[in-house]
Structure formats: C-alpha cells, structure tokens
Amino acid sequence: MVKRKAPDIAVGRLPLYLRVLNQLLEEGRTTTNSQEMGTRLGLSPAQIRKDLSYFGGFGRFGAGYDVAYLCEQLRRILNLERTWPVALVGAGHLGHALANYGRFSEGGFEIVAVFDDDPSKIGSPLGRHQVLDAAQLERVIQEQGIVIAILAVPLQAAQAVADRLVAAGIKAILNYAPVRLKVPNDVKVQEIDPVARLQHMAYYLEADDAAMDDGEA
Amino acid sequence: MVKRKAPDIAVGRLPLYLRVLNQLLEEGRTTTNSQEMGTRLGLSPAQIRKDLSYFGGFGRFGAGYDVAYLCEQLRRILNLERTWPVALVGAGHLGHALANYGRFSEGGFEIVAVFDDDPSKIGSPLGRHQVLDAAQLERVIQEQGIVIAILAVPLQAAQAVADRLVAAGIKAILNYAPVRLKVPNDVKVQEIDPVARLQHMAYYLEADDAAMDDGEA
CATH class of the missing domain: 3.40.50.720 (NAD(P)-binding Rossmann-like Domain)
Known part of the structure; x- marks a missing residue:
C-alpha cells in the first residue's frame, strides 16, 4: 500500500490541508496551489507538495489543485468518507x-x-x-x-x-x-x-526580555 | 544565552518533563532518571537527556536527577516562577x-x-x-x-x-x-x-483494515 510509506508527521498535516480546502470551498474557489495553501497555513509550498506526494499525484505541474477533488481525496485517504x-x-x-x-x-x-x-x-x-x-x-x-x-x-x-x-x-x-x-x-x-501549550509559549516571553537586555549591553 | 540554542521542538517537550516531575513529587519521590521519565512519557532516555542538555547539566552521570531541583529549574527555564x-x-x-x-x-x-x-x-x-x-x-x-x-x-x-x-x-x-x-x-x-487530532488517528484505523485485507490475499 502506497499510503504506508507516509511518515506520521506528514499524516498529521493532512487534516490542516483539508481544513484549508474546506475554507476555500466555502469561499467558492475551484482551484488553488501549494503556494496559496502554504501562505494560509504558515508552511512552505515545498512541504505541502512533499506531504501530498506520499499519497499520489493531485495536480498537474503548474496547474495547481482542483479544490473539490483534492478535498475529496484527502477525505478518502483519512477515512472520512464515513461518519x-x-x-x-x-x-x-x-x-x-x-x-x-x-x-x-x-x-x-x-x-x-x-x-x-x-x-x-x-x-x-x-x-x-x-x-x-x-x-x-x-x-x-x-x-x-x-x-x-x-x-x-x-x-x-x-x-x-x-x-x-x-x-x-x-x-x-x-x-x-x-x-x-x-x-x-x-x-x-x-x-x-x-x-503544556501555554508553558511552551511562556518560554519565549522571557526570551524577548533577554533579547532586550542583550541590546543594552 | 545558552537557551537560545534550543530547538523549538525541544522547548515544547519541557512541559511534559515538568508534568512527569510534578507527578513524581506527588508520589513522594526524590530522585529519578531519564530511563524512568522516558518510560512514563513514551520517549527515549537519550531524547530526554539531549533535550535537557540544551539548558544545562541537571544530573551527575549515573546518579540521575533530583526531582525537586529539576522541577525548579524547568519552571525557571519556562518562566513559570511567576503567575x-x-x-x-x-x-x-x-x-x-x-x-x-x-x-x-x-x-x-x-x-x-x-x-x-x-x-x-x-x-x-x-x-x-x-x-x-x-x-x-x-x-x-x-x-x-x-x-x-x-x-x-x-x-x-x-x-x-x-x-x-x-x-x-x-x-x-x-x-x-x-x-x-x-x-x-x-x-x-x-x-x-x-x-484535526481525530482525523489524524482515523488515518490509521483504515490502515488496520487494509492490513487485514492484505492478510487474506
């Protein structure tokens, strides 16, 4: 099975891609590309193309993705065609x-x-x-x-x-x-x-203070 | 600053270490080691030692960690000494x-x-x-x-x-x-x-079915 090869971290990003595609659908959009999806998700277009490549070819080079088709494929891959x-x-x-x-x-x-x-x-x-x-x-x-x-x-x-x-x-x-x-x-x-998520961010709140101290030195 | 060098993914695990240490404290424990923490968290001891090494030396080789001390240090590193x-x-x-x-x-x-x-x-x-x-x-x-x-x-x-x-x-x-x-x-x-977390797991639910199908072939 092709899908076995995908690393777990790539699988974990598929729901984010599906989320963006659903939002594009709601906005009435029919096509998109990895550049636009990347901008919306704060990920690189290359990352998105690589993740999707584990599961098949979803667009023609330069032509981007059909929103409804990619949405449907991701739902299939993630086993969401059922409830x-x-x-x-x-x-x-x-x-x-x-x-x-x-x-x-x-x-x-x-x-x-x-x-x-x-x-x-x-x-x-x-x-x-x-x-x-x-x-x-x-x-x-x-x-x-x-x-x-x-x-x-x-x-x-x-x-x-x-x-x-x-x-x-x-x-x-x-x-x-x-x-x-x-x-x-x-x-x-x-x-x-x-x-744990708040604590993770709190680490950087102090890092900002440290950065200001450095500037004064 | 030493702490700048730590990758974000290591920072993100510090709250998990703190969580385990707090639980050990509640159990009345005074010392632990990366092996025990790893078992409780499903992480390798080497991973834990490496993550902690970004922030200083918290134990003597072979002697493990002082639970209260490491707890206190992690709270300091994560800026949790205040509310x-x-x-x-x-x-x-x-x-x-x-x-x-x-x-x-x-x-x-x-x-x-x-x-x-x-x-x-x-x-x-x-x-x-x-x-x-x-x-x-x-x-x-x-x-x-x-x-x-x-x-x-x-x-x-x-x-x-x-x-x-x-x-x-x-x-x-x-x-x-x-x-x-x-x-x-x-x-x-x-x-x-x-x-998104449920969808991530749903991917593997089907993988199990596929595995069974493979077995029948």
Whole structure:
C-alpha cells in the first residue's frame, strides 16, 4: 500500500490541508496551489507538495489543485468518507463543551454516547445526549462497534478508564487528561494539554526580555 | 544565552518533563532518571537527556536527577516562577470549560478576565468571573499588563479578534479556532484542534483494515 510509506508527521498535516480546502470551498474557489495553501497555513509550498506526494499525484505541474477533488481525496485517504461514532467519557465542564462542539460532525465524527460515573450526572441531559452510567461502557462500545473515544476524566482516573476502553475494542483515544497513557501498540493516542501549550509559549516571553537586555549591553 | 540554542521542538517537550516531575513529587519521590521519565512519557532516555542538555547539566552521570531541583529549574527555564495573567476571549461552552479548568493555576497561569461580545452573556457569571464586554478588551489588557490570551471564539471572528489582541500587546495566543492566525513574528501562537487530532488517528484505523485485507490475499 502506497499510503504506508507516509511518515506520521506528514499524516498529521493532512487534516490542516483539508481544513484549508474546506475554507476555500466555502469561499467558492475551484482551484488553488501549494503556494496559496502554504501562505494560509504558515508552511512552505515545498512541504505541502512533499506531504501530498506520499499519497499520489493531485495536480498537474503548474496547474495547481482542483479544490473539490483534492478535498475529496484527502477525505478518502483519512477515512472520512464515513461518519465515525465516538464515545465521550467524562461529563464535567470539558465533557459538556465537547458534547456541544459543532465541528465534530463536519469533521467526520459523531459523539454517540456520553459516560460518567458520578451518580449526580448519570441520566442528566448533555447536549443531545443523556449521560450514561460508566458501568455500561463496555456494553455500549461493543454493541455500537465504537472504535474512537474521547477521554475527559480527571488525571487520577485516566489510565484505568483507558484500560477499560482498550479492552472494549477502542483503537483511538483523544486524551484530555495530563498523562501519557499506556496502551497497546495497535491503539493510537493523541493528547490535548492546553497547560503544556501555554508553558511552551511562556518560554519565549522571557526570551524577548533577554533579547532586550542583550541590546543594552 | 545558552537557551537560545534550543530547538523549538525541544522547548515544547519541557512541559511534559515538568508534568512527569510534578507527578513524581506527588508520589513522594526524590530522585529519578531519564530511563524512568522516558518510560512514563513514551520517549527515549537519550531524547530526554539531549533535550535537557540544551539548558544545562541537571544530573551527575549515573546518579540521575533530583526531582525537586529539576522541577525548579524547568519552571525557571519556562518562566513559570511567576503567575501569568491570561485573558480569555469567548464565553461559550468552550470558554465555560476553560474558565473552570483547574490546571491553569498550578501550571503558572491565571485567567483574570473573560470577554464576549454577546449582550446576553456580558455581565453574567462564568467560573469566578463576570463576563466583560469585548469592547473593553484593549483597555483591560493594557491596564493589567496581560500578554497571554486564549481565543475561544467562532472561526469567523478569530482573525479579527487576534488582530485586536496583538494591537493591545498580547504576545502569546492559545487558539481554539480552526484557522491558522496571521500574527507578527514576535507573537507566538499554539493551536488546539481536536477535529484535526481525530482525523489524524482515523488515518490509521483504515490502515488496520487494509492490513487485514492484505492478510487474506
């Protein structure tokens, strides 16, 4: 399979390309090129062409890309021609925001079940859902053939819940708990940690001060 | 300055090291090493030692690291010895979750003002805050010397709000809108896009099916 050759970092940029193409479509555009996509994404045109080249030839040299065609191809490559049912675990503030997040469905995903183990939350409405008892996690995941889960539980509970998700058949976890989950090799995990992102940027805030000190020396 | 030499990708991993060290501290541990940290993070010990080497010598060869000392040094390097005041723009479901997110303060950040331009939200309580009129954005940011903002507004409003934030003096933006913001070179942006992360993982879900097909051939 040609697609096996693509490095993970290139795969990770495909959703960004798809995002830009969708925006171009909404603007009524029919063609684009790597230069324009690069400008919109802050990436070099060469990077974009190289990433896309792992997956096939999507444009004629000099003629650019057909927006609708490339969009369709990227959705195919990323397996987004179907809608993936998703289990959300955790019905706190974050779970609430995620259950009400409008972009999942247009992106190819639909939260079909929300779980929590807090008796005060079980049975209460959340977005278009009713919070289910976490004790039913395995049954619902297996019955509905769900392979993607979003983990929005406290740090202390995260690994134990992840273990249960994996045992129930989950193959991809979007993890909001600030811990690197231990999972088998065939399970993918992506982590979202806003604190780590802020800390990353804080490093440079001081670097600016240092730069000014240098200037005075 | 020694710290200038560090590549951004190494800087971006420091918060993960800090996270692990904090967890070790909570477990009452006093020493660790790159092997143990690597196991907890799914990174190679060599990677961790190399990343840390950009910033100084934090352990004696063979003796490992003093957890409290390395923790303190990483906080110093990342400029987290102070608490950074943060402006949050957008008081929808996501803004609500962010305003109630407990980990910001322990990470070195405090949301000090929440803004929205929706008259039905302005003045209403959100976490420990009262939602301010977005018209006051510039005044509050300047008066309070805020340089970090979290952007949790709809896609269509994101660039215009970012322009206002930058003009008001913001130097770091955590962007939840699915668009690559255009900002001056001295402003840092980190993007959080859960849909892109799910799409990245969906690529591999199909790869598994393909692998099974291959097996049958």
